[in-house]
Amino acid sequence: AQKVTQAQTEISVVEKEDVTLDCVYETRDTTYYLFWYKQPPSGELVFLIRRNSFDEQNEISGRYSWNFQKSTSSFNFTITASQVVDSAVYFCALSEPLFGNEKLTFGTGTRLTIIP
């Protein structure tokens, strides 16, 4: 069964520090998709990134970067030079879409607080 673990429940860092949010997943399939979503204090859910299991290239988008490692079943998210606007709950998610399985499993989330 698909499973996502975000072991860090809460993280606090001082503004401008770098921070990494961990995501470890379990899957039985070779084809799967990983996602990160952000939930700011206003409550909406915002898509950040999608990665499929055949693309292990790391991705950078401005101050955000993602490290996908199949060998450790991890898809970690790093924020460089954090800002107060990065304060949010971040969710990692996994889908295994083969054979008609359209379930999307989220982790329990990591609440990130950036201290000014």
Next chain:
Amino acid sequence: EAQVTQNPRYLITVTGKKLTVTCSQNMNHEYMSWYRQDPGLGLRQIYYSMNVEVTDKGDVPEGYKVSRKEKRNFPLILESPSPNQTSLYFCASSPYGVTGELFFGEGSRLTVL
């Protein structure tokens, strides 16, 4: 504006009083889904729908019903709400099922007394 709209946004009700949370999307997406968010448990999928008249259970379907009679609408029905269904509910849609980005509604906070 492309959006997913949920109603009501906030609701306080009593045990056993049937209620429906509506969800509508204007993006012509085939895939729609419902999630509940609870502290410490993250988001858990309740039901999903791949297309009109096609629905399936997620991880926590007990106590809920859904229907998909039109592509744009995917209401969540609580036939006999109980206090353990007090939660924050999100509806989402996607053009590519669970292989692509989900577009979420703003959430519906439900309290069952």
